[in-house]
Amino acid sequence: MPDDFVIARNPDPDSTLPYLLRIPLASGAVVLKARDTWPRTSKVYCHRAEEWPADAEVVERVGVRSCTRRGASIDLVLDRGRENRSQLVFAQAKGRPVIFWQSARTTRQARPAVAVPTARPSGIVDLEVTVDTHERYPWTFSDRQATVRRGALACGDYGVVRDDRLLAVVERKSLADLASSLSSGKLRYQLGELASVPRAAVVVEERYAEVFRHEHVRASVFADGLAECQVRWPSVPIVFCETRKLAQEWAFRFLGAALRAHLDDEGGAARVEELVAAGPLAPVSPATGPSAAELRVWAAAHGFEVSAKGRVPAAVRAAYDAALASATEGS
Known part of the structure; x- marks a missing residue:
């Protein structure tokens, strides 16, 4: 019987691969660094790790049915009902060896041919993103110009906090979680709760088309429920992104734009406060002289042409x- 499959946090804070995988091969367990904890929506990039730390911070430990x-490639079958079959593939990319962790779903699923930009969001030099303490396997924003910290959020999973005030927040959902919560x-x-935040x-880590292919919720019920939610809470958009990477990118840009809007609001308020205060208005004088109607009558009697x-x-x-x-003088 193989050993357990173990996922731990990478103790190297400078690594762009935040997790360690312990793969229990029959010839001896091997260790890889990985970008994510499972290939849910896309293939996960992996790299060889130097060692398994003695005091590893274990994220997940699962029994293994087979590891061959x-x-x-390495075929890995875990002893659980869902997310149990995957494969680690050793390949070449641009002349260098690479390792991808994939599942049957991510292998057959179409991927958008897009290149995610690396520019900072809305001109924010270093965006600080607060990740809720209850969020499991969070986005790391490791390849983005952002600082990530853990903290308790009143709602949502990822937020921008300034002066202890939650300015913007993103709730992350898989399609299964979206269907269940709906x-x-x-x-x-x-x-x-989200509507109470400015x-x-x-953000859903899936394409909208998958709503109509869901196994447990009828397509019309699923789609109608989402539409009703959007109508009732129009200030909280539900955004579908094809991959986990694109979902993270959308959230990164959204939070950056939200912070920029807040800073612009603050700056505008400060500029208004700098203006010289105007004194009170003088009271309105009572009307004197003839009315317009009286002037028209006088003008007509004295040969002036005046419109009605x-x-x-x-x-x-x-x-x-x-x-x-x-x-008056004559009198």
């Missing part, structure tokens, strides 16, 4: 004032 090397009604409570979103609507010309008013002054 077949040619340039069916149980939990999603509605979550959206209600800027919030739900609009403003009375200043020349007519001046002529009236002169005539009134002359009459």
Whole structure:
């Protein structure tokens, strides 16, 4: 019987591969560094590790049904109901050896041919992302210009906090979690909480097309439920991203844009405060002189052409004032 399959955190803080995998081959266990804890939505890049640390911080430990090397790959079958079959493939990419961890799902699933940009989000030099303490296997933003810290969030999984105030938050969901929370009604409570944050979103690590292929929830029920949620909470978009990488990228850009908007709001308020305060307005003087209707009657009697609507010309008013002054002097 093979040893257990173990996932631990990589103790090297500078590594872009945050996890260690202990693969229990019959000839002896091997250790790999990995970018993620399972190939859920895309192949996971792995690299050879130097050693398994004696005081490893174990993330997950699972029994193994079989672990066999077949040619340039290792077939791994875990002793659990879901996410149990995978394969580690040794290949060449651009002339150098690489290792990819894949599952049947990620092998057959179509992938968008996109290159994710590396520029900072909305001009933010170093975005600090708070990851909720209850989030398991979180995005690491390791290849992004961001600082990640753990902390308790009132809602959501990833947030931007400034002066102890939650400015923006992202709730991450797999398609299975989305279907479960929608069916149980939990999603509605979550959206209600997210709507209390100035800027919030739900990001799903899957394509929208998969909503109509779900095994346990009827397609029409699933789609209608999501539409109803969006109508009820329009300020919290539900965004579908094809891969985990793209979901992380969308959240990274969203949180950066939210922080930029907050800083712009703060800057605008500060600029307004710098302006000189205006004094109080003088009270409105009571109206004096004839009304416009009276001026029109006088103008018509004295040969002036004045339209029936609009403003009375200043020349007519001046002529009236002169005539009134002359009459007053004559009396």
